[in-house]
Amino acid sequence: MVTAAGLAAARAVAAAVPDPELPMVTVADLGILRDVATEGERLVVTITPTYSGCPALREIARDLRRRLAASGFAEVDVRTALAPAWSSDWITADGRRKLSAAGIAPPHAAPARSGPVPLTLTLTRREPVACPRCGSADTTRTAAFGATACKALFRCESCREPFEHVKAI
Amino acid sequence: MTEDEFAAYQSLSEETEDHRWAFGTGFTDPLEGIDASVPDGVDAAALTAYCLALGDDALIYSHRLQQWMTRMPELEEETALANIALDLLGQARMLLARAGQAEGRGRREDDLAFFRDEHEFRSVRLAEHTDADFAQLAGRLLVFSAWRLALFGRLAASADPVLAAIAAKGANELAYHRDYAAQWVIRLGDGTPLSHDKMAAALGVIWPLADELFRADPVAARLPGVAADPAELRAEVDAVLDAVLGAATLDRPQGAPLARVAGKAGRDGVHTEPFGYLLAELQSVARAHPDATW
Numbered sequence: 001m002v003t004a005a006g007l008a009a010a011r012a013v014a015a016a017v018p019d020p021e022l023p024m025v026t027v028a029d030l031g032i033l034r035d036v037a038t039e040g041e042r043l044v045v046t047i048t049p050t051y052s053g054c055p056a057l058r059e060i061a062r063d064l065r066r067r068l069a070a071s072g073f074a075e076v077d078v079r080t081a082l083a084p085a086w087s088s089d090w091i092t093a094d095g096r097r098k099l100s101a102a103g104i105a106p107p108h109a110a111p112a113r114s115g116p117v118p119l120t121l122t123l124t125r126r127e128p129v130a131c132p133r134c135g136s137a138d139t140t141r142t143a144a145f146g147a148t149a150c151k152a153l154f155r156c157e158s159c160r161e162p163f164e165h166v167k168a169i
Numbered sequence: 170m171t172e173d174e175f176a177a178y179q180s181l182s183e184e185t186e187d188h189r190w191a192f193g194t195g196f197t198d199p200l201e202g203i204d205a206s207v208p209d210g211v212d213a214a215a216l217t218a219y220c221l222a223l224g225d226d227a228l229i230y231s232h233r234l235q236q237w238m239t240r241m242p243e244l245e246e247e248t249a250l251a252n253i254a255l256d257l258l259g260q261a262r263m264l265l266a267r268a269g270q271a272e273g274r275g276r277r278e279d280d281l282a283f284f285r286d287e288h289e290f291r292s293v294r295l296a297e298h299t300d301a302d303f304a305q306l307a308g309r310l311l312v313f314s315a316w317r318l319a320l321f322g323r324l325a326a327s328a329d330p331v332l333a334a335i336a337a338k339g340a341n342e343l344a345y346h347r348d349y350a351a352q353w354v355i356r357l358g359d360g361t362p363l364s365h366d367k368m369a370a371a372l373g374v375i376w377p378l379a380d381e382l383f384r385a386d387p388v389a390a391r392l393p394g395v396a397a398d399p400a401e402l403r404a405e406v407d408a409v410l411d412a413v414l415g416a417a418t419l420d421r422p423q424g425a426p427l428a429r430v431a432g433k434a435g436r437d438g439v440h441t442e443p444f445g446y447l448l449a450e451l452q453s454v455a456r457a458h459p460d461a462t463w
Contacts, residue, residue, distance in 0.1 A: 084337070
């Protein structure tokens with residue numbers, strides 16, 4: 001049996017696994033880690049992909065197994081949960097602070113989804129994205145997509161620095 | 170760099186038996202750990218065919234977008250298309266894996282993607298169209314993503330929980346794709362006289378392929394509560410297209426639907442000529458080196 005203390009230790013190990021694409025935050029910070037539980041002797045860790053094609057999920061599963069094995073958990077199942085779909089709203093306050101400190105603007109609240117999704121026809125942002133370096137709200141989106149599925153590219157018109165922004169979904 | 174950051178990068182470069190990022194190299198099942206059972210009362214053969222068709226749409230469309238890589242005029246558009254192609258590939262992997270589960274013959278996503286022949290693919294012909302220029306790319310992506318978003322919005326309430334989860338997740342991505350395409354159609358349509366004319370011409374080319382998206386689907390008809398009736402999607406897609414075309418100062422294109430062949434089209438496994446070339450490129454490495462790893 002995995003004891004209650006053992007489960008708490010396993011949770012702490014799993015929660016500390018860094019995201020392969022955004023190593024300044026952990027899988028717990030991003031809301032990718034959904035659950036750590038026991039089934040008899042086995043430890044069951046549940047994770048969810050941020051985007052359907054995110055290649056980082058496999059690496060995360062591998063890191064989870066490696067770190068949990070190093071902490072004495074030999075039998076680990078890593079499972080994928082698709083529902084509910086990941087939302088950037090699940091990024092913790094701590095995660096947002098760490099992203100910002102690393103020069104990546106954290107997401108706004110995700111749009112509510114009920115009924116047909118409204119079109120966005122203009123390039124103007126509904127809410128300004130503040131520059132994570134100088135704090136200016138005078139920023140321009142230079143690309144709707146970035147180097148990973150979860151980010152878009154921005155430029156600050158005040159300090160002229162480019163930066164990344166985690167998309168709100 | 171902290172120790173954790175270093176470990177994350179190191180793990181990306183480690184070479185181990187189960188750790189490679191390419192076809193046939195130990196990808197795990199994208200539905201690993203998810204209950205694979207087909208709900209009671211659901212026609213498993215029809216669910217297999219339905220997931221296969223929606224997976225094929227995404228796989229083939231993703232490949233067409235991948236063919237644009239290194240050919241975009243700007244790095245930002247290159248990145249956008251790579252991201253959209255990756256989202257669709259992720260949707261394709263899950264849908265093909267679900268089709269394999271429902272079929273129950275042990276076929277996995279790779280078997281379905283790389284070892285079926287042309288007539289076994291059930292994608293709509295819109296997915297395989299070769300975009301001759303960026304205007305066609307934007308117009309086709311608008312039609313495809315507006316339709317697929319309307320479809321996935323309904324499938325999020327499907328009686329098959331796996332299909333519902335895939336659709337709910339995909340809908341968030343498709344909303345982003347649709348906005349990207351819509352903004353380009355508007356910029357080109359409401360741009361210079363030259364870009365306006367090119368965008369109008371592109372829509373004229375794409376439009377004949379749209380009809381197939383809304384035609385009655387005998388597979389969907391066998392899946393009440395699981396699948397969506399294609400005819401139901403038309404009003405939502407029309408509203409989106411009207412809004413975009415209005416802002417783009419473009420008229421809704423006219424033109425008869427692309428002819429069917431003996432009454433058959435993409436959903437029946439009957440494709441246009443370029444499909445064979447696309448499939449050859451998509452499958453050649455996997456077929457030359459079956460089960461290869463590197």
